[in-house]
Amino acid sequence: GAGVSQSPRYKVAKRGQDVALRCDPISGHVSLFWYQQALGQGPEFLTYFQNEAQLDKSGLPSDRFFAERPEGSVSTLKIQRTQQEDSAVYLCASSLDNWRSNQPQHFGDGTRLSIL
Amino acid sequence: AQRVTQPEKLLSVFKGAPVELKCNYSYSGSPELFWYVQYSRQRLQLLLRHISRESIKGFTADLNKGETSFHLKKPFAQEEDSAMYYCALTLTGGGNKLTFGTGTQLKVEL
Numbered sequence: 001g002a003g004v005s006q007s008p009r010y011k012v013a014k015r016g017q018d019v020a021l022r023c024d025p026i027s028g029h030v031s032l033f034w035y036q037q038a039l040g041q042g043p044e045f046l047t048y049f050q051n052e053a054q055l056d057k058s059g060l061p062s063d064r065f066f067a068e069r070p071e072g073s074v075s076t077l078k079i080q081r082t083q084q085e086d087s088a089v090y091l092c093a094s095s096l097d098n099w100r101s102n103q104p105q106h107f108g109d110g111t112r113l114s115i116l
Numbered sequence: 117a118q119r120v121t122q123p124e125k126l127l128s129v130f131k132g133a134p135v136e137l138k139c140n141y142s143y144s145g146s147p148e149l150f151w152y153v154q155y156s157r158q159r160l161q162l163l164l165r166h167i168s169r170e171s172i173k174g175f176t177a178d179l180n181k182g183e184t185s186f187h188l189k190k191p192f193a194q195e196e197d198s199a200m201y202y203c204a205l206t207l208t209g210g211g212n213k214l215t216f217g218t219g220t221q222l223k224v225e226l
Contacts, residue, residue: 045214102148107160107161
């Protein structure tokens, strides 16, 4: 496929469980972003990678949220000890190279996370 | 901190009527502005960006720095324009996140 791929599409977890969300960016895209979209809201920035380097994690809401991109391609967003307020759609976006100029970000379908 | 405001959650127009989706922003520097669209059961996709100064699917948007606005306009609405529209801002220079508004649901009625 040519687009950004996210898995799983839906995830239901009990409060307190750990979850891992995967993002497979468009091949060759250097920049990768994670956003959180609560119901009725616009996406909100979580974190940004340039290759394997996490250059901005200012949007992560707490230390329960952790993201990695060890080989500069696939990225994983992990949420530990989930809380009900973590219920949201998690969007991943990639772009060619966002470092010096703002390239268009291409979004995946998102993972809808529901915490019971 | 930058902020994007879309005052209307829902905008309903008749087919063939003009459309204007409002977007205001607050940022003291020089931003880049975008409109993203999400059609039913599809992913979020870029509609247009102000630096391109282009018309996509009949939509245009002009950056008004004096009024800090970036309203999206189309002279004649089509049924297929029904979707969720998000205005977004980023800082110039690269390496920057998008800040989104809360979105406006456009419904084009026959």
